[in-house]
Structure formats: structure tokens, C-alpha cells
Amino acid sequence: MKTVASGLSNRELEVGTFFQRDRSWHPPALTPAYKTSVLRSPQKALLSLDNTLSEITGPVFGHNILGELDDDLIHNFAKPGKSAIGQRIIVYGRLLDERGKGVAGALLEVWQANAGGRYRHKRESYIAALDPNFGGCGRTITGEDGSYAFRTIKPGPYPWPNGPNDWRPAHIHFSVFGHGFAQRLITQMYFEGDPLIWKCPIVRGIPDRAAVERLIAVLDMQATIPMDASAYRFDIVLRGRRSSLFENRLEGN
Amino acid sequence: MTHSLDRLKESPSQTAGPYVHIGLTPNFAGIGGVYENDLGADLVSDKTRGERIDIKLRVIDGGGTPLKDALIEIWQADAAGLYNSPFEMRGAADPNFTGWGRRAVDAESGECVFGTIKPGRVPFNDGRLMAPHITLWIVARGINIGLHTRLYFGDEQSANAEDPVLACIEHRHRVATLIAPRNGNTYTLDIRLQGERETVFFDI
Ligand SMILES: [Fe+2]
Numbered sequence: 457m458k459t460v461a462s463g464l465s466n467r468e469l470e471v472g473t474f475f476q477r478d479r480s481w482h483p484p485a486l487t488p489a490y491k492t493s494v495l496r497s498p499q500k501a502l503l504s505l506d507n508t509l510s511e512i513t514g515p516v517f518g519h520n521i522l523g524e525l526d527d528d529l530i531h532n533f534a535k536p537g538k539s540a541i542g543q544r545i546i547v548y549g550r551l552l553d554e555r556g557k558g559v560a561g562a563l564l565e566v567w568q569a570n571a572g573g574r575y576r577h578k579r580e581s582y583i584a585a586l587d588p589n590f591g592g593c594g595r596t597i598t599g600e601d602g603s604y605a606f607r608t609i610k611p612g613p614y615p616w617p618n619g620p621n622d623w624r625p626a627h628i629h630f631s632v633f634g635h636g637f638a639q640r641l642i643t644q645m646y647f648e649g650d651p652l653i654w655k656c657p658i659v660r661g662i663p664d665r666a667a668v669e670r671l672i673a674v675l676d677m678q679a680t681i682p683m684d685a686s687a688y689r690f691d692i693v694l695r696g697r698r699s700s701l702f703e704n705r706l707e708g709n
Numbered sequence: 710m711t712h713s714l715d716r717l718k719e720s721p722s723q724t725a726g727p728y729v730h731i732g733l734t735p736n737f738a739g740i741g742g743v744y745e746n747d748l749g750a751d752l753v754s755d756k757t758r759g760e761r762i763d764i765k766l767r768v769i770d771g772g773g774t775p776l777k778d779a780l781i782e783i784w785q786a787d788a789a790g791l792y793n794s795p796f797e798m799r800g801a802a803d804p805n806f807t808g809w810g811r812r813a814v815d816a817e818s819g820e821c822v823f824g825t826i827k828p829g830r831v832p833f834n835d836g837r838l839m840a841p842h843i844t845l846w847i848v849a850r851g852i853n854i855g856l857h858t859r860l861y862f863g864d865e866q867s868a869n870a871e872d873p874v875l876a877c878i879e880h881r882h883r884v885a886t887l888i889a890p891r892n893g894n895t896y897t898l899d900i901r902l903q904g905e906r907e908t909v910f911f912d913i
Contacts, residue, residue: 471796482722483853492851495771499903502912509831510844511913513794515809532743554717567732575728591743593735637784640846644723667721693717
């Protein structure tokens with residue numbers, strides 16, 4: 457694996473620590489309506505401390521890890537000449553930090569159910585049919601300005617064992633690397649107008665409605681490809697680095 | 710009107726869910742042919758410098774049951790204590806060691822093993838050396854936001870005793886939750902999500 461992404465090589469690197477995470481903005485560990493969290497949520501106080509080099513640094517991936525179809529979920533698992541079933545969409549946006557700067561050269565990995573709401577996974581038990589031409593994973597690396605795009609089909613909503621009749625809104629899971637391990641984030645993207653969003657116990661774990669809205673992608677008619685694919689815009693924000701207005705250098709350097 | 714700071718808020722976290730393997734370890738999940746390898750599967754090649762070790766991990770829930778669907782990532786310095794990152798300003802890390810690994814735990818045993826090398830010591834923010842350690846990040850169904858913690862090495866008693874991060878742990882008996890005992894070349898650590906021996910997790 458090459459470790460320096462081309463998008464990073466010519467930039468001036470900022471090496472400050474990251475802004476403290478606002479834990480009241482994220483879902484708390486324990487959200488009892490999402491039952492699995494009951495036994496999987498730490499109960500003791502977290503140990504708070506400023507980032508060290510171990511969190512300021514993190515893996516960075518080069519474009520050489522990417523295959524040609526990695527950002528095309530319609531085709532990357534399909535048999536030659538075939539494509540996945542479903543509403544064809546482009547998902548695009550920018551990866552930014554809290555200071556509004558684009559995060560370049562960052563790996564984004566996505567996974568999702570097929571158009572019927574069925575995952576290709578051995579633990580999956582929903583009766584909806586598998587699509588033989590849909591695998592459900594994709595990845596890309598952000599450009600110089602933090603922009604990214606991939607092509608997929610709109611996933612279906614699905615029922616899940618939690619309450620007697622809970623349904624997940626249609627969603628795409630995102631795994632995001634920034635430049636430091638402290639920025640590591642997994643989240644989910646929802647679709648504008650889906651009434652299931654506000655009923656979902658996983659979504660409702662997020663305390664602030666404004667925070668939930670940040671996870672809802674918006675239909676963008678200007679970015680559609682006529683007679684081919686509609687488009688959803690989804691921007692993602694990672695923790696920002698403190699700028700070094702006053703250098704706080706490591707001793708011995 | 711007061712000034713505006715014009716800051717954006719971080720995107721809120723959502724659980725990785727039960728199907729995280731599809732996205733992050735598709736070959737492990739049986740989805741072959743999309744990616745050549747699962748990222749982070751191999752940390753070490755025969756050119757990597759340093760002492761070969763295995764790290765064996767489990768994640769245990771509040772009922773004492775190992776999670777069967779967790780995913781763990783590790784991040785560590787090379788044998789000389791340098792990170793393979795563009796943000797490492799102290800020198801060039803071993804080009805044959807990325808320092809990053811990813812594993813899904815075994816669906817039966819809940820265990821996962823990282824074959825890696827023992828990291829060197831890295832300075833804390835005031836220049837004191839931290840003890841050798843590996844940063845761990847854990848996600849799974851039921852975990853709403855990824856959990857950060859560290860693994861320290863059981864045979865590094867004197868380095869551990871002067872580690873500035875371990876020194877921040879107020880309840881001293883909890884330090885042991887981060888220290889993996891050594892047996893041969895294998896260090897073993899159970900990450901406990903709850904209970905008497907709950908692991909120290911970091912807000913970092
Ligand atoms: Fe899902």
C-alpha cells in the first residue's frame with residue numbers, strides 16, 4: 457500500500473490536534489429504544505485527554521488501492537453486461553472539516569441493502585429477494601477539494617428485529633477516514649422525504665433534530681444525468697484541526 | 710450581535726450495524742470479486758522491521774458474551790516509534806509497515822488476531838515518552854459511536870509505569886483493563902464494554 461495520497465502531497469500540512477468532539481451532538485452510547493445498545497454501551501466515564509501523535513496521525517490511502525468499478529455499485533458485482541436492479545442514483549458531495557475546509561485524499565467506504573431492502577450477508581434473514589447483480593459495497597477517495605461521488609441504486613427500507621415492527625429508513629452506511637485516527641467516523645446517509653427517518657430508533661438516538669437533518673441527503677435535479685440517474689447530495693463533516701497560530705511544538709524536535 | 714465562529718458541526722455518528730462486513734471486509738463477508746483484498750488484512754511483510762507479535766482480541770458485552778459481529782481497527786507506530794502518516798513530522802516510518810489493520814471478529818469465537826510488530830515508543834505532547842501501545846477502534850451493531858481505547862504491553866512494566874496517558878486514569882485498578890499479558894509471542898486482551906472490569910475508553 458502506498459501511504460501518501462496524491463491529493464495530500466502538495467499541500468501544506470497542518471499538524472495540530474483536533475477539536476474536542478461534541479458528545480452531546482452524537483447519539484449517546486446508551487439509547488434503550490435501540491435494544492442492542494443496552495448491553496453494548498460503556499457505562500463509566502470516558503477518559504478525556506488532548507490528542508497525542510497516536511490520534512493526530514492516521515492511515516492515508518493512495519488511489520492505487522482503488523479498482524475501476526469501486527465507486528460504481530451498479531456494476532461492481534454485476535455479471536458482464538448486467539447491472540443491479542433499482543432506481544439509479546448518483547450520491548455525491550464534499551468531505552469537509554469543522555472549519556469548512558475540504559478534506560482531500562480521504563477514503564470513503566459505503567455499504568447498503570439492495571433495492572428491495574435485502575443485504576448480501578449470511579446473518580440477513582429478510583424475505584426480500586437478493587439481486588444476483590448487486591453486492592452492496594463501494595469505495596472512493598476524495599479529491600483535492602474534498603469532493604466525492606459514486607453511483608449506486610437507491611436501497612430499500614427494511615424491517616429489523618428490535619421492537620415488534622421497526623423499519624429502517626432507506627440508508628447508505630458510510631465509513632470515513634480523515635487524516636488522523638481521531639477523525640475516524642461511521643455514519644449513515646438517509647434520503648430526503650422518507651417518513652421512516654423520524655420513526656427509526658437508531659436515528660432517534662441522535663438528540664438534536666438539526667443533527668439528524670445533517671444525515672439527510674437532498675435530491676439535486678441539477679446533478680442528475682437525464683434518462684440515466686437521479687442525484688443526491690450528501691456532505692460529511694469531520695473534526696477540524698486546531699490551526700497552529702501559536703506553535704506548540706513537541707520538545708526535542 | 711456577537712461574532713459568529715462559522716464552524717460546521719461534525720456529522721453525527723450512527724452505528725456500523727450488523728452488516729458492516731459488507732462494506733469494510735467484503736471478502737470476509739463472502740462478497741468476492743469486488744475488491745482484491747480486504748483492506749488492512751496484512752500489516753506485516755517479510756521486509757517489515759521489528760519483532761513479530763500477535764495481538765488477540767475479543768469484545769465482551771455487559772452480559773459477559775463475546776460480540777460475534779464486532780469490527781476492530783488498530784493503528785500503531787513502527788518499531789522505531791514513527792507513524793506511517795503524512796502528519797508524522799519526526800522522520801520517515803518503515804515503508805514496509807502501514808501501521809493500520811482491520812479485522813472482523815470470528816463469527817463463532819468472537820476472537821480476532823492481528824499479526825503485527827511491537828511498536829516503538831512515541832513522545833507525548835510534552836516530550837515525555839509514552840509506553841509502546843496500539844490504538845484500538847471498535848465498532849459493532851449496538852455501538853452508536855466508535856470506541857477508542859489502547860492496548861499496552863504486559864511485559865513493559867517500567868514503560869507503562871511512566872506512561873503519561875495511563876497516569877491520567879484516576880481509578881488505578883482500571884489501568885489493568887488496557888494491559889495485554891504476553892504468552893509466547895501473543896498478547897491477549899479482552900475489551901469489556903460494561904461491568905466491574907469495563908475497559909477504559911477514551912474521549913480523545
Ligand atoms: Fe443498514
